Structures are given as C-alpha cells and as structure tokens.
Amino acid sequence: MSQVEIIPQPSVRKTMPGAMPMRESRELELGGSASLTIDADAEGHAALARKLDKVRKQRTSLERRPLKKRLTAKLADKHELYQLSVQSPEEDVAFLRKVYKGYRKKKARHFREDFCGTALLASTWVRTKSGCTAEGYDIDPDPVAWGLNQNLRALGEDASKVRLVLGDVREPSRKAPDVRCAQNFSYWCFTERAEMVAYFRSVFEDLADDGVFVCDLHGGSETQEEMEEEREITGGFTYVWDQYRYWPIQAAVQNHIHFRFEDGTELYRAFTYDWRLWSLTEIRDCLHDAGFQQVDAYWEGTASDGESGNGKFTLAKRGEADLSWIAYLAAVK
C-alpha cells in the first residue's frame, strides 16, 4: 500500500443518518499495473488488508486446480459460485447504458454500484467502454477483498478508474453518477418505508443533474411461498434459491443460497438475506416520495419455451401475472 491521504468528507447531506464516519483514502496496489483508491475508516482498511491477504493465499492454492476439481463443499469459493450463478455483468451493464441513453440521448460515463459486493458491475463498466469511471459501495470487507483480488486486479491499469468505498450506500458519491444502480434486490435490506425513502432521497440528491437510478425487483405469487428452486450451472454445480420463510404480517422473508455439488456435498447457506418483500408499486411510490418525478418499469420478455424469462427488459405499463417475475425500475432525475 502507498500514498495515504486523509480526505475531508463530502458535505453531509440532510438525509444522512447521523454524522459521517471519518474516511481515509488510500491507494492500493494490487500487483502488476493494477492499483485503485479505497475509502474506508482505519478499522475498515485493516480488515480489508487482512481479508485481502487471506483471499490471495486461498486463491493461489485453489487456482492450482481447474474449477471442476474445486467443486466440493470443502474447496468451493462462494463468491466465485455466486458470480457464476446470479450475475450477468455484460448484459446488465449494456442494459444500464441503454436505459440512460434512451432518456438522455448521450453516453453515460460515471457509474455507481450500490451494495457492490465483489464490484463485478463496476469492473465491467470501466472494462467495456473507454472513458468511463465507476464507484462501488459496500459495508462488508469480505466480498470487497475478494473483488479486489479477482475482478479489479484483472483490469490492470483500468483498475484506477474504479474507486471503492467500504461504507454505507447512503454515503454520498465522490463524483455525481450518471447512472447509479442497486442490483439483485439488495436494497430490500431496508425494511421500513421511511428507511427506504431516505435511501432513495440520498440517491436523488447524489445523482448528476440528468442522472438515472436503476434498481431491480422480483415478484409474483411464488415469491410468497416457502420453497426451493434448483438451477444447474454450467461448470458442474447446482445453485439453490431457498425461500426459507415468509412472514405475511411484516412482508418479511428469509432467503438463502446453497450450492450443491456432484460429489454429494453442499455449501449450505452460503448467503442469507433478511429482506422485506416489497411490491413494485410500493417501491415506485417510495421513489416518487424521494423526489423522482418519472419512474418507469422495464418488464422481462418470454423465452422460446413460453415460460422462462429471456433476459431482455423493455418499457412496460402493465406487466403480466407471472408466478415469478423480475423487473427493473428506472428513476429519472
């Protein structure tokens, strides 16, 4: 690590929950030509350094074997399996760029990924178009360290176009984003309406003047069922989405992700989510209350089997009564 700089905090916005913690901005060298700026408090930097050291050692020993041989509960890397199972970064970034261009008739440059975890979208954003920059925000040093070692390091010199903040998504950006997103329903960790509106208000105030916020959501009657859904993933393992509990009075859910392997072992509860099951109309109303005047829904098309989604999202007014659906909302500033 080199070049430690204590940065003054951006002005605290009215919507921030309490005073902002002191952040130090540090330049982190990732090896080769890759380096980037990380903002965290002193404890966060120390945690990140420890985790990064651990993940480097783990990955060095894992990468001696091909993925197929690592697919057992003992050897599997949960972040690697998560990315392979639930993320489609190229498609997602292309969609975000298209949505922005549709409203603004120009290219989006600066991107912010909230709840970034391994910062796969932020990395993909700067990798796939020149002249683009990104910020990623997450409170957990564990996925962030993994992302630094795997996704950011792989960018080489382009890593310097990304800034990561080990902090709460309600913190203001270092530079106002053209596009800001919350992906894979992560913002459903805000379970009270006032909390959700406060988050969206911080997003509204933070975006560039012509910025767009995009979040995904899911729904349909099956989302209220306690059930498991298995999906075979190319590479030779099974992804399991476990809707373990649904409590109707609070619209609260507890969901888990497990990974099952061909040798009969299982990485049980690799990830756990305690969320409120928000409806599309509730989220849209919260976005309006936060200041966004225009909020549009993008609905997924149907694949040739006539049942599953085809991964293509287009502007829609009504949607369909699918048992399980995924959609996006775009909130235009």
Ligand SMILES: C[S@@+](CC[C@H](N)C(=O)[O-])C[C@H]1O[C@@H](n2cnc3c(N)ncnc32)[C@H](O)[C@@H]1O
């Ligand atoms: C489901 S993962 C998202 C991973 C990835 N970005 C994706 O789209 O699939 C949710 C992430 O949100 C982070 N998180 C939860 N609450 C947060 C908060 N208030 N501020 C920042 N990050 C938060 C967790 O640490 C976790 O990495």
